Amino acid sequence: MATALPIGITWIKDRGGRAALLLVGAAGEVGVSLCGAQVLWWRNHLGEVLWSATNSEYLTGKPVRGGIPLVFPWFGDHAADPKLPAHGFARNLEWRLARAVAGPEVVLEVTDDVSTRSMWPHSFRLQLVIAVAEALRIELTIQNTDTRSMRCEEALHTYLSVGDVHSCSVHGLEGLPVTEQATAPETAWDRSAPLRFRAETDRVFQGVRGHLELRAPALQRRVELDTEGANSTIVWNPWHAKTARLSQMAADDWQRFCCIESANVRERSLTLAAGQQHTLALTIRCR
Numbered sequence: 001m002a003t004a005l006p007i008g009i010t011w012i013k014d015r016g017g018r019a020a021l022l023l024v025g026a027a028g029e030v031g032v033s034l035c036g037a038q039v040l041w042w043r044n045h046l047g048e049v050l051w052s053a054t055n056s057e058y059l060t061g062k063p064v065r066g067g068i069p070l071v072f073p074w075f076g077d078h079a080a081d082p083k084l085p086a087h088g089f090a091r092n093l094e095w096r097l098a099r100a101v102a103g104p105e106v107v108l109e110v111t112d113d114v115s116t117r118s119m120w121p122h123s124f125r126l127q128l129v130i131a132v133a134e135a136l137r138i139e140l141t142i143q144n145t146d147t148r149s150m151r152c153e154e155a156l157h158t159y160l161s162v163g164d165v166h167s168c169s170v171h172g173l174e175g176l177p178v179t180e181q182a183t184a185p186e187t188a189w190d191r192s193a194p195l196r197f198r199a200e201t202d203r204v205f206q207g208v209r210g211h212l213e214l215r216a217p218a219l220q221r222r223v224e225l226d227t228e229g230a231n232s233t234i235v236w237n238p239w240h241a242k243t244a245r246l247s248q249m250a251a252d253d254w255q256r257f258c259c260i261e262s263a264n265v266r267e268r269s270l271t272l273a274a275g276q277q278h279t280l281a282l283t284i285r286c287r
């Protein structure tokens with residue numbers, strides 16, 4: 001018989017009938033799928049804090065477009081083999097429940113296997129902590145269980161509801177080194193001002209300071225993101241043209257979300273010695 005779960009944690013099925021956990025705490029209600037250890041939703045007194053695509057699909061071994069998909073061990077397309085899954089394989093794996101404690105807090109875990117080693121020749125253990133107390137806390141720990149060092153990238157690819165992307169702004173990235181990787185970006189923008197969305201936006205900021213604020217006046221809300229162990233932040237909105245090329249999206253979905261991704265990527269990727277581990281921690285508050 002499955003071990004009894006603490007109060008505030010329940011086994012459920014998500015919209016695709018996949019195994020998931022429901023966490024109910026002071027900060028609201030969170031759904032987490034064992035597929036990819038993906039946070040699917042977070043509802044508090046203000047409504048849905050995260051965002052999911054209109055035509056979200058809940059399929060075995062695939063991420064839902066929304067919530068907080070995980071990125072590991074590479075960010076974006078694989079540098080050498082475009083046939084390998086974009087954003088790595090962590091979000092496609094079936095994770096398992098390692099621990100559940102009152103709080104509520106769960107720890108999900110996954111390790112390498114023949115399939116992952118065929119894509120990336122390293123042994124590793126990933127643990128994801130999801131806690132719902134006065135805020136939503138997510139901690140991704142990467143452990144190098146191999147005998148050699150490993151270089152990897154990681155991100156918590158957070159989709160946030162904004163109501164109307166034209167009126168929202170992101171504060172705390174001003175003046176940082178940044179690379180714009182969008183195919184049809186805003187031609188010129190003020191790097192010393194809070195980030196506004198006026199075209200496809202796909203900016204990788206480095207040397208980030210650990211505190212960001214998203215202001216979404218259309219929803220009359222502010223979302224604070226505090227990180228430890230993240231040197232990079234990616235801010236993304238596909239705008240209308242790229243939305244047409246993305247799965248699960250309705251044509252106008254781009255207007256209602258932005259991604260703020262807590263990460264270690266590109267020149268700030270991680271190098272872990274044999275046996276070494278690293279934790280990226282994100283706390284999200286919505287007021």
Ligand code: TA6
Nearest residue numbers: 076086087202234236246259261
């Ligand atoms: O994080 C930004 C990004 O790399 C975009 O370029 C876009 O590809 C987005 O991630 C979504 O990627 P996905 O593989 O989830 O469709």
